[in-house]
Amino acid sequence: MSTPATTPTSWVEGAAGSGFDVDHLPYGVVARPGERPRVAVRIGDQVLDLSVVAAADMVDTHALFDQPTLNAFMAAGPAVWDSTRAWVRGLLTDETERDLVEPALAPLDSVTMLLPFTVGDYVDFYASEHHASNVGHMFRPDAEPLLPNWKHLPVGYHGRSGTVVVSGTDVVRPCGQRKAPDADLPTYGPSQRLDIEAELGFVVGVPSTMGERVTTADFARHTFGVVGLNDWSARDIQAWEYVPLGPFLGKSFATSISAWVTPLAALAAAWTDLPGQDDPAVLDYLRVDRPAGLDIEVEVVLDGEVVARPPYRTMYWSPAQMLAHTTVNGASVRTGDLWGSGTVSGPERDQRGSLLELSWGGKEPFTAAGRERTFLEDGDEVTLRYSAPGTGGGRISLGEVTGRILPAR
Known part of the structure; x- marks a missing residue:
């Protein structure tokens, strides 16, 4: 088992020390009333709409997140997975990113969670x-x-x-x-x-x-x-x-x-x-x-x-x-x-x-x-x-x- 690394602290209230801190960042698909489903990350008891923040931050892979399933993002491979994880961790730990990120955050109980990916076999x-x-x-x-x-x-x-x-x-x-x-x-x-x-x-x-x-x-x-x-x-x-x-x-x-x-x-x-x-x-x-x-x-x-x-x-x-x-x-x-x-x-x-x-x-x-x-x-x-x-x-x-x-x- 590897030695735990020092993890930066998230500025999102309630995230630090929770089971959904920046050392986790699981992916899912969420739907809000009147909006189409999109890819999100969980941080504490909040969900971060990756399609919104990626478009605002002009991230090259933003189209992968404006999707009703994780399949396109999953198919992109380890290099994209790693770079996305590093980018999201940076957004959630750097106080200077709050103005960009906060409009894309929503309470977990305000969204509907969907099947996260289209199951093949x-x-x-x-x-x-x-x-x-x-x-x-x-x-x-x-x-x-x-x-x-x-x-x-x-x-x-x-x-x-x-x-x-x-x-x-x-x-x-x-x-x-x-x-x-x-x-x-x-x-x-x-x-x-x-x-x-x-x-x-x-x-x-x-x-x-x-x-x-x-x-x-x-x-x-x-x-x-x-x-x-x-x-x-x-x-x-x-x-x-x-x-x-x-x-x-x-x-x-x-x-x-x-x-x-x-x-x-x-x-x-x-x-x-x-x-x-x-x-x-x-x-x-x-x-x-x-x-x-x-x-x-x-x-x-x-x-x-x-x-x-x-x-x-x-x-x-x-x-x-x-x-x-x-x-x-x-x-x-x-x-x-x-x-x-x-x-x-x-x-x-x-x-x-x-x-x-x-x-x-x-x-x-x-x-x-x-x-x-x-x-x-x-x-x-x-x-x-x-x-x-x-x-x-x-x-x-x-x-x-x-x-x-x-x-x-």
Whole structure:
């Protein structure tokens, strides 16, 4: 992990020392009444309209910010990302820039946050050894919890990009086929085992070429940033459909992401070593030469109460390895492609990132808001919160992910 650098102080009231200080500066897309959506940066509890201030400051790349998504900016590549970050930090720390910047600032609660980028492909992985082992113990109690391939490659599945939604979007309880263990035939109806998966999502900025691989060393050249991600899961639908081909309708009804995208540069102090990958050793294309894990803390909040604190630093597979594996067969990635880490779970019960694990398949209820719980009920609201070491020595707060369950239709 790198040594925190000295960070200048922002003149924006309330920003200094917050999770959204100038060592963070996440990007999003905001809409104000009567105006079209535009790219913005968050500073404290304010949003800075980059299209307005870039035009006023005659910045060459101003057209990238007068857009309804981040895609054009993300596709511009690391040099533009770095220069934009330095420019914005200068604006927000130099008192002489206040007259230019203040007209482009607005309170966070005065804008509507939109889906920050147009999602291309969506892939979800299964990168936590603790989560995979818990699931294996539950569903294969008389066998090895991990399947033979699990420590040789990052296991994943292709999801549905069209149902990725921004934080704050309600989630309708899905319907589908489910089969009770003692039943001869399946039935159709609302899922009775609706669940969450606390994950981290990674967003592609620079695309790759079909037929060429992205190496682990090229991770930062292609990856724009990080979002919080909740991969809502209908466990009963999933259990009936996933053999032999894997998740389908049990996963495709909704995936929520944060409205703010944290740039990789803001996580420079959060990189940490992965758990050992020496037994067995990974194949050459999956090797990483530097700290490749992330020290990010997650909180799972159910109806206002924290029920779990999964630590991302315990993940077995790194984001660089997931991207390398996605492209090792020659598949290309596009601007706006999103991949999820899979459920983040640690070794302790209160570090489990899904209700499936917290309730051990519904057999061991946990307590939330003063009563016993297993799976999600209509009206439940779930929020995922994230924090990481910042380059200024404090902590940054990644974008939250919130969703409320509505009854089946």
